Amino acid sequence: xxxxxxxxxxxxxxxxxxxxxxxxxxxxxxxxxxxxxxxxxxxxxxxxxxxxxxxxxxxxxxxxxxxxxxxxxxxxxxxxxxxxxxxxxxxxxxxxxxxxxxxxxxxxxxxxxxxxxxxxxxxxxxxxxxxxxxxxxxxxxxxxxxxxxxxxxxxxxxxxxxxxxxxxxxxxxxxxxxxxxxxxxxxxxxxxxxxxxxxxxxxxxxxxxxxxxxxxxxxxxxxxxxxxxxxxxxxxxxxxxxxxxxxxxxxxxxxxxxxxxxxxxxxxxxxxxxxxxxxxxxxxxxxxxxxxxxxxxxxxxxxxxxxxxxxxxxxxxxxxxxxxxxxxxxxxxx
Amino acid sequence: xxxxxxxxxxxxxxxxxxxxxxxxxxxxxxxxxxxxxxxxxxxxxxxxxxxxxxxxxxxxxxxxxxxxxxxxxxxxxxxxxxxxxxxxxxxxxxxxxxxxxxxxxxxxxxxxxxxxxxxxxxxxxxxxxxxxxxxxxxxxxxxxxxxxxxxxxxxxxxxxxxxxxxxxxxxxxxxxxxxxxxxxxxxxxxxxxxxxxxxxxxxxxxxxxxxxxxxxxxxxxxxxxxxxxxxxxxxxxxxxxxxxxxxxxxxxxxxxxxxxxxxxxxxxxxxxxxxxxxxxxxxxxxx
Numbered sequence: 001x002x003x004x005x006x007x008x009x010x011x012x013x014x015x016x017x018x019x020x021x022x023x024x025x026x027x028x029x030x031x032x033x034x035x036x037x038x039x040x041x042x043x044x045x046x047x048x049x050x051x052x053x054x055x056x057x058x059x060x061x062x063x064x065x066x067x068x069x070x071x072x073x074x075x076x077x078x079x080x081x082x083x084x085x086x087x088x089x090x091x092x093x094x095x096x097x098x099x100x101x102x103x104x105x106x107x108x109x110x111x112x113x114x115x116x117x118x119x120x121x122x123x124x125x126x127x128x129x130x131x132x133x134x135x136x137x138x139x140x141x142x143x144x145x146x147x148x149x150x151x152x153x154x155x156x157x158x159x160x161x162x163x164x165x166x167x168x169x170x171x172x173x174x175x176x177x178x179x180x181x182x183x184x185x186x187x188x189x190x191x192x193x194x195x196x197x198x199x200x201x202x203x204x205x206x207x208x209x210x211x212x213x214x215x216x217x218x219x220x221x222x223x224x225x226x227x228x229x230x231x232x233x234x235x236x237x238x239x240x241x242x243x244x245x246x247x248x249x250x251x252x253x254x255x256x257x258x259x260x261x262x263x264x265x266x267x268x269x270x271x272x273x274x275x276x277x278x279x280x281x282x283x284x285x286x287x288x289x290x291x292x293x294x295x296x297x298x299x300x301x302x303x304x305x306x307x308x309x310x311x312x313x314x315x316x317x318x319x320x321x322x323x324x325x326x327x328x329x330x331x332x333x334x
Numbered sequence: 335x336x337x338x339x340x341x342x343x344x345x346x347x348x349x350x351x352x353x354x355x356x357x358x359x360x361x362x363x364x365x366x367x368x369x370x371x372x373x374x375x376x377x378x379x380x381x382x383x384x385x386x387x388x389x390x391x392x393x394x395x396x397x398x399x400x401x402x403x404x405x406x407x408x409x410x411x412x413x414x415x416x417x418x419x420x421x422x423x424x425x426x427x428x429x430x431x432x433x434x435x436x437x438x439x440x441x442x443x444x445x446x447x448x449x450x451x452x453x454x455x456x457x458x459x460x461x462x463x464x465x466x467x468x469x470x471x472x473x474x475x476x477x478x479x480x481x482x483x484x485x486x487x488x489x490x491x492x493x494x495x496x497x498x499x500x501x502x503x504x505x506x507x508x509x510x511x512x513x514x515x516x517x518x519x520x521x522x523x524x525x526x527x528x529x530x531x532x533x534x535x536x537x538x539x540x541x542x543x544x545x546x547x548x549x550x551x552x553x554x555x556x557x558x559x560x561x562x563x564x565x566x567x568x569x570x571x572x573x574x575x576x577x578x579x580x581x582x583x584x585x586x587x588x589x590x591x592x593x594x595x596x597x598x599x600x601x602x603x604x605x606x607x608x609x610x611x612x613x614x615x616x617x618x619x620x621x
Contacts (some may be wrong), residue, residue: 232391234438234489325518328424
């Protein structure tokens with residue numbers, strides 16, 4: 001801790017903090033804002049390091065922070081190498097085709113795609129695209145439907161049992177059904193989307209629909225009676241009432257729902273990818289597990305940390321959106 | 335000649351699990367154009383219910399309200415309400431809050447420029463032009479209530495209904511707003527019904543004070559004509575014997591004739607059920 005304090009003092013003197021008084025208060029604030037989280041991380045790393053040494057698995061010792069750091073580096077190198085190989089492949093192909101066209105002007109060059117194994121970073125990309133698409137579909141269904149059932153208490157009463165029934169269903173239970181339905185229904189010769197992508201997508205949508213739906217409905221139905229009276233005194237028509245009073249007043253609740261949904265979407269996606277062997281981070285983890293080399297556990301641990309980091313960043317992005325869009329700056333922002 | 339506003343024989347019953355609850359019984363009140371009438375009474379005596387019936391937000395079980403020869407059946411901007419807790423839309427600025435009302439009432443009769451001038455004029459009346467582009471959470475409680483009054487005035491109502499408009503404000507802000515209201519009233523001479531539980535406020539502002547008996551089945555107890563010359567000055571009146579006489583009459587009605595004996599146990603149980611309800615709503619929301 002004392003070393004942190006010293007470095008902080010060093011930083012502050014560079015920043016040019018002048019009077020002693022502001023220096024100490026600045027130090028206090030910075031220690032709270034940076035020092036405590038840093039301390040938490042250090043303690044976690046220490047426990048991890050010590051704990052990892054105690055665990056021996058059939059694949060060797062459980063990876064500590066150091067091995068995981070090395071594996072992260074290895075994954076980056078692999079990715080760069082793979083990209084170079086791909087660039088090289090296309091370069092050679094182009095050259096070959098150019099030579100053949102030079103020899104024989106009638107020759108129509110064939111362009112083949114590179115068929116390398118997707119790297120860790122390719123899998124991250126796939127997972128991000130899938131989760132965002134699945135979340136978008138869920139939001140596009142849940143928000144309008146939530147507004148409808150929030151406005152109409154009869155509709156709410158009718159749909160509530162169905163919502164409550166499906167809300168707690170695990171993604172793993174949906175997955176086989178979604179897989180079969182996608183295979184049966186999505187039959188084309190020239191598929192725009194891979195079936196695996198659609199399976200993951202719909203599983204994610206089905207599971208993360210509910211929080212947005214419920215929170216939107218509650219937000220819409222819980223418009224303050226005072227504001228409803230204002231609307232009545234002004235004799236606002238139905239459409240104006242919904243657009244000017246109901247929707248703005250439920251925006252904070254809708255965002256609460258969206259944040260919960262996005263969190264669920266990300267968790268569901270990883271599980272679905274693992275179980276269905278669909279491309280993405282889940283498949284990466286599963287492949288490493290099946291691979292069973294001495295590096296596997298370290299690589300899985302890298303994936304775990306990256307999954308956590310991406311989940312955190314997705315939540316922060318939603319929070320940022322909420323702060324920008326919503327009028328209620330005092331809504332829960334943790 | 336028929337009166338401007340005629341509340342005749344109004345009774346209302348609310349259905350409860352234990353059978354109908356009679357809140358008001360035979361309320362009669364006739365109000366002239368330009369008259370400022372206060373309703374005063376203990377909390378729970380049905381003052382707000384009377385106001386809500388005039389506003390059209392509640393329907394009387396028997397009897398009815400006639401405004402300029404037409405029966406009141408539904409809410410409308412000609413009976414604008416200033417709510418106790420301002421009820422401004424929190425996502426709109428002061429200007430936009432008034433604009434919503436003006437657009438609704440003067441759609442087709444005022445041009446865009448006229449509407450803008452009218453909105454600004456009404457905000458000017460309540461001395462809010464300096465903060466008209468601020469949102470409710472950026473201004474103080476007193477300022478919010480000023481905007482609420484501007485919104486109601488901007489509807490050019492036949493009757494202005496005020497439901498404890500200054501009840502949630504501190505004493506100094508309240509005095510300030512009362513002065514503003516008297517100033518506005520001098521120019522516009524609106525017909526006003528105001529609910530209050532503040533004796534000084536009632537005597538200072540009103541032409542007539544209507545004192546209500548305790549519920550259930552509350553009704554008009556006494557009516558007091560306040561014949562103090564306008565403009566009224568609160569400091570000068572503080573030593574005025576006539577003013578103090580009026581105060582005394584209202585106080586004696588409230589604390590001698592209609593002394594409130596509240597059942598503490600009943601009150602506690604009501605609070606508990608209210609608290610339970612709100613936490614239930616919260617739990618339902620977090621899915």
